[in-house]
Amino acid sequence: MKKVLITGASRGIGRACAEEFARGGWQVYVNCARSVELLREVAESIPGCIALPFDVSDRGAVYDAIGGMELDCLINNAGKALFSPFDAVTPEQEKELYGTDLFGVLNCTRAVLPSMIRRRTGVIINIASMWGETGASCEVDYSAAKGAVIAFTKALAKEVGPSGVRVVCISPGAVDTDMNSRLTVREYEELVDSVPLERMGLPEDIASAAAFLASERASYITGSVIDVNGGLI
Ligand code: NAP
Numbered sequence: 001m002k003k004v005l006i007t008g009a010s011r012g013i014g015r016a017c018a019e020e021f022a023r024g025g026w027q028v029y030v031n032c033a034r035s036v037e038l039l040r041e042v043a044e045s046i047p048g049c050i051a052l053p054f055d056v057s058d059r060g061a062v063y064d065a066i067g068g069m070e071l072d073c074l075i076n077n078a079g080k081a082l083f084s085p086f087d088a089v090t091p092e093q094e095k096e097l098y099g100t101d102l103f104g105v106l107n108c109t110r111a112v113l114p115s116m117i118r119r120r121t122g123v124i125i126n127i128a129s130m131w132g133e134t135g136a137s138c139e140v141d142y143s144a145a146k147g148a149v150i151a152f153t154k155a156l157a158k159e160v161g162p163s164g165v166r167v168v169c170i171s172p173g174a175v176d177t178d179m180n181s182r183l184t185v186r187e188y189e190e191l192v193d194s195v196p197l198e199r200m201g202l203p204e205d206i207a208s209a210a211a212f213l214a215s216e217r218a219s220y221i222t223g224s225v226i227d228v229n230g231g232l233i
Helices: 012-023 036-045 059-066 091-119 140-163 185-193 203-214
Strands: 003-006 027-030 073-076 123-127 166-172 225-228
Touching (some): 003 012, 012 027, 012 073, 059 091, 073 091, 123 140, 140 225
Parallel strands (some): 073 123, 123 166
């Protein structure tokens, strides 16, 4: 049975990925840092699913939990948003944002990559954001972190392609999850109006793209950034 670890899977996109991969016959490992009770409920609702709580920004904790783990797919999905004018962001907020959205990706990848290279198999799927491609006002650090994840995907794909490991990126648009709960009704409606397909993305839209990218049907795709945004950019 193929094994997948999904970070940030207590809710939203990560949870939808866990359910999609389990339906596809994968052994699923789910992670989050804070909502551990919720994570256990997710794991209990999916046959055979195992909860692995740790903070992706804590390199030591990542290695203790998954160092050397033999995975067929890692989905670096854990992320935080930060809405603030750039000059009002505190050093603590910045550390938490980059720690999760950028260093979390590096930490988890480093922990499992050697075993993928040794076995000459594996897929790393990074969840970035359209803001990492276009930039967003009042989300400068978030955009910068996601842009770095996109560059990381392209560079690592070149480095480990000869070792049989694929590295790809999904760049979601606006997805209906807790991450967008700060939007007012009016902001939400304006956002939907700006999407050519006239709806918010669903976590399942991202999960089905991830399942495709992890499959043999995507065996010639690496270093790619797949936009899943309803035509928004
Ligand atoms: P969400 O509903 O807020 O879920 C975020 C998940 O990440 C939660 O499970 C959270 O659990 C976990 N997490 C946060 N910090 C963590 C840490 N340090 N270590 C481990 N887990 C951590 O967000 P979402 O919308 O599903 O977002 C998932 C990914 O998609 C993120 O990378 C996000 O940037 C990206 N994305 C989302 C949208 C959107 O519109 N929703 C658009 C583009 C990209 P705990 O807080 O309990 O630890």
